[in-house]
Amino acid sequence: MLEPVLLTRFVGFKNYVDIFKDPIFLRALKNTTLYTSFILLLGIPLSIIIAVLLSKLKRNAFLRYVFFVPSIVPLISIGMVWAFLYDPTWGPINIILRVFNFPTLQWLWDTKTAMLSVTFVGIWATLGINILISYMGVKEIPLNLYEAAEIDGGNEIQNFFYITLPLLRPIILFLMVINLINSFQIFDLVVGLTGQKLAEPGGPANSTQVLVLYMYHTAFKYLKMGKASATAFILFLLLFTTSIIFLKSFGKSKSENY
Amino acid sequence: MNKKRKNLISNVTIYVILVTISISMLLPFFWLISSSLKTRAELVARPPVLWPKNPQWNNYSKVIEEVPFLRYYNNSLIVSLSITICVTITSAFAGFAFAKYNFRFKQLLFYFFLSTIMLPAFLFVIPEYFMFSRIPLIGGNNILGQGGYGLLHSKLVLILPFMVNSWGIFLARQFYIISIPDELLEAARIEGASELKIFIKLITPLSKPVLATIAIITFITQWNYLFWPLIISISSPELTTLPVGMKMLAMAFDPARNQQLILAGLSFGILPPSLIFILFQKYYVSGIGMTGLKR
Numbered sequence: 001m002l003e004p005v006l007l008t009r010f011v012g013f014k015n016y017v018d019i020f021k022d023p024i025f026l027r028a029l030k031n032t033t034l035y036t037s038f039i040l041l042l043g044i045p046l047s048i049i050i051a052v053l054l055s056k057l058k059r060n061a062f063l064r065y066v067f068f069v070p071s072i073v074p075l076i077s078i079g080m081v082w083a084f085l086y087d088p089t090w091g092p093i094n095i096i097l098r099v100f101n102f103p104t105l106q107w108l109w110d111t112k113t114a115m116l117s118v119t120f121v122g123i124w125a126t127l128g129i130n131i132l133i134s135y136m137g138v139k140e141i142p143l144n145l146y147e148a149a150e151i152d153g154g155n156e157i158q159n160f161f162y163i164t165l166p167l168l169r170p171i172i173l174f175l176m177v178i179n180l181i182n183s184f185q186i187f188d189l190v191v192g193l194t195g196q197k198l199a200e201p202g203g204p205a206n207s208t209q210v211l212v213l214y215m216y217h218t219a220f221k222y223l224k225m226g227k228a229s230a231t232a233f234i235l236f237l238l239l240f241t242t243s244i245i246f247l248k249s250f251g252k253s254k255s256e257n258y
Numbered sequence: 259m260n261k262k263r264k265n266l267i268s269n270v271t272i273y274v275i276l277v278t279i280s281i282s283m284l285l286p287f288f289w290l291i292s293s294s295l296k297t298r299a300e301l302v303a304r305p306p307v308l309w310p311k312n313p314q315w316n317n318y319s320k321v322i323e324e325v326p327f328l329r330y331y332n333n334s335l336i337v338s339l340s341i342t343i344c345v346t347i348t349s350a351f352a353g354f355a356f357a358k359y360n361f362r363f364k365q366l367l368f369y370f371f372l373s374t375i376m377l378p379a380f381l382f383v384i385p386e387y388f389m390f391s392r393i394p395l396i397g398g399n400n401i402l403g404q405g406g407y408g409l410l411h412s413k414l415v416l417i418l419p420f421m422v423n424s425w426g427i428f429l430a431r432q433f434y435i436i437s438i439p440d441e442l443l444e445a446a447r448i449e450g451a452s453e454l455k456i457f458i459k460l461i462t463p464l465s466k467p468v469l470a471t472i473a474i475i476t477f478i479t480q481w482n483y484l485f486w487p488l489i490i491s492i493s494s495p496e497l498t499t500l501p502v503g504m505k506m507l508a509m510a511f512d513p514a515r516n517q518q519l520i521l522a523g524l525s526f527g528i529l530p531p532s533l534i535f536i537l538f539q540k541y542y543v544s545g546i547g548m549t550g551l552k553r
Contacts (some may be wrong), residue, residue: 050279053272061539065532066280071475072531073286074482074501081286089302124282129475129530133429139542141435145395168431177372178425184379212378232381239376244369 008226015230025231027206029215035119035210036183043123044175047130052164054145055138064135071128079192082107082121086193108193111207118193120207122186130175138164139170171251177243184239187212211235287528294318294521298448301517317522327523329496330503335340335530337416337499338480344421345476346469352422353468354461366500371424379491382419383489390415411494416487426472432466434461454532469540478531500527 019025050067054060070078085091086107092105107117145163153161165172187210194208195201202209202217211231220227293301295313321327329402355361356368391408393399398406409415438461446456485500491498491506498506504523506514 030524050276053276053498057269057272057276063276063280064539065535066283067276068535069283069287069532072478072528073290074484076484078286084289085285085543088378090306128283132471132474136433136471137436139467140433147485167436170435176431179429181376187378195335197478202334215378216380232377235378236373240369243372245374247369 005248011226015227015235017232018227018232024206024209025214028211031115031209032184032186032211034115035122035186036180039123039126039183040176041178043126043130044179047125047127047175048134048165048168048172050127051131051134051138052160054135064131067131070125071132075125076190078125079189079195083193086117089212095104103135108216109204109206110190111204114194114203114207118190118203122183122189122216125189126182127178130179132177133171134168137168141167169250170201173246176250177246179238180242180246184235185212186210186217266285278346279530290528291525294518296518296526298517300465301534304473314518317518318526318533319363321519321522321526325503325507325519326498326525327526330500330523331526333413333497334481334500334527337413338419338477338530339412341420341480342477344417345423345426346473349426349430349472350465350469351457351486352436353432354457356427357434358438371427375419375424380485384485386419386486389404390418391482407493410490412494413497415490415494416499419486423476426476429472430465430468433465437464466541467468470538474535474538477534481527481531 054064054067057063073081075128085093086095087106088106088109092258093107098105102232105113108114141164145167146159149159149163189212190203190208190213191201202213212235215228215235218224218231293307294317294402295315296307296310297312297314300307352371356364360451387410391410392403392409394401394403396406397411398409399408401408409418442460443456446460451459482501483499484505487497487499488503488505491502504520504527507520507523510516
C-alpha cells in the first residue's frame with residue numbers, strides 16, 4: 001500500500017509556485033471568493049429576515065416547509081433545473097422577460113453574468129437550511145424581552161436591531177462559519193449548472209471555475225496528484241485562518257448567558 | 259380595535275412578502291414531479307411542456323419493477339436513519355461539553371473538530387476505502403488486515419465514516435450557549451444531580467429544537483449523498499443506495515430510455531426527507547425563554 005508514495009519525487013514548493021502561476025487557479029480563486037462573499041453578505045441577512053418574519057406568523061408550518069423544499073433536492077439536481085430555467089431561448093426566465101419587453105441576458109452562457117447567475121442559485125438553494133437554523137435561534141429568544149420593549153415604546157425596527165440581532169449572535173456566528181466552509185467547497189452546483197450543455201463544467205472561458213472543481217480536474221483529469229494535494233492544502237489554510245478570524249472576532253465568552 | 263387591525267395588516271403584509279418569495283422555492287419539486295409524468299417526447303419538447311397532457315403514472319410502477327428499487331430505498335433508509343441517530347446523540351453531548359464546561363485544550367480541540375469539515379469529502383475517499391478493506395480480523399482478513407475484504411460488504415461501511423459530524427457539534431454548542439443559563443446548571447448541581455443526570459433529565463428536553471434541526475439536516479444530507487456510496491457500490495452492488503441507483507441508470511448504455519425511470523425514482527426519493535421534516539416540526543417550540551428565567 002505504501003508503494004505509490006515511494007514512486008513520487010520531492011520537489012519542494014514547486015507545486016505551490018505552479019498553482020499560483022496558473023491563470024485558471026487564479027480565476028477559480030476569484031470566482032470562489034466572489035461566490036462566498038455574496039452568500040455571507042446577502043444570503044445570511046436574507047435568511048435571518050425571513051426567519052424573523054416567519055416567527056411573527058402564528059400558522060407558519062406550511063410556509064416553513066415551502067422555504068425548505070429546495071434543500072431536500074440534491075444540489076446537482078437543483079443545478080440542472082436552474083440550467084434549464086436560465087436557458088436563453090427556452091428558459092422561463094427569459095420568456096417572462098420577453099413578455100414584459102425587458103432585455104434578456106445570456107445568463108450562464110455569458111462570461112460577464114455566468115458567475116453571478118451561479119451565485120444567485122447558490123443563495124436561493126442555501127436559503128432553506130439557513131432559514132431553518134435562524135428560525136431555531138429566533139424561537140429561543142425570550143418573549144418577555146419584546147413585551148418589555150413594547151412597554152418602553154419600541155417599534156419593530158428597534159426590536160430587530162436591539163433585541164433580536166444581538167441575541168442571535170451565536171447563531172449568526174455559526175451561519176457565517178458554516179456557510180463560509182460550505183461555499184468555498186462548492187462543486188455539485190457548478191457541475192449541475194454548467195456541466196450539461198457545455199463541453200465541460202467551468203462555464204464559458206472558465207468564468208464559473210471554482211476551487212474544488214479545479215482540484216477535481218487537476219487530480220482526476222490531468223492526474224497531477226501533487227498539484228491537487230497542494231490546492232487542497234491551500235483551500236484548507238484559507239478556510240482555517242478565515243474561520244479563526246470569524247470565531248475570535250464574533251465568538252462570545254462562556255460567561256454570556258440569558 | 260385599532261390594535262387588532264394593525265395586527266391583521268402586518269400579518270397580511272408578511273404573508274404576501276413571504277408567499278411571493280416562496281413560490282420560487284417550489285420550482286424544483288414541481289419540475290421533478292411534472293417531468294416524471296411526461297412521455298419522452300414531452301420531456302425534450304421545445305418549447306417546454308409545463309404539465310403533461312396524459313400523466314404517465316405507470317412510470318412509477320415501472321421503476322419499481324425494472325430496477326431493484328425497493329432494495330435501494332431500503333438501503334438508503336437504514337443507512338440514513340442510523341447515521342442520523344448517531345450524529346444527533348454525539349453532537350448533543352459534544353456540543354454541550356464545548357458550551358458549558360471548561361477543560362484544557364478546549365479551544366484547540368474545537369478548532370480541530372471544525373477543521374475536519376474544511377476539506378472536500380472526495381479527498382478522504384481513497385484512504386477510507388483502504389481502511390475499511392484492511393480491518394484486521396473482519397471479513398476474511400488476517401490479523402494484519404490482509405487477504406479478505408474487511409467491512410466492505412456490510413452496511414457499516416456506509417454508516418461508520420459519518421457517525422460524528424462537526425457541524426452538528428458546532429450547532430449544538432451555539433444552541434446551548436444561547437438557551438441554557440448557567441444558573442440553571444448551578445441550581446441543578448446544588449440539588450445534588452450528577453453531570454450525566456443533568457444532561458439526560460434537564461438538558462435533553464430543552465434541546466428539542468436543535469436536536470430536530472440536526473436530525474433533519476443530517477438525514478437529508480445522507481439521503482442525497484452520492485459520492486461515497488457510489489465508490490462502495492462498485493465493489494458491493496448489494497449496498498447500492500437510492501441516489502447511486504439513479505446515477506447507475508443515468509450512466510447506462512441507453513440513458514434516454516431510462517430518463518423517465520430516473521425521474522420517477524427521484525420523485526419517490528423526495529418523500530422520506532419531506533416526511534422527516536414535517537414530522538420534526540413539532541419540536542420547534544420556544545425553549546426556556548418562553549417565560550424567561552426568574553432572577
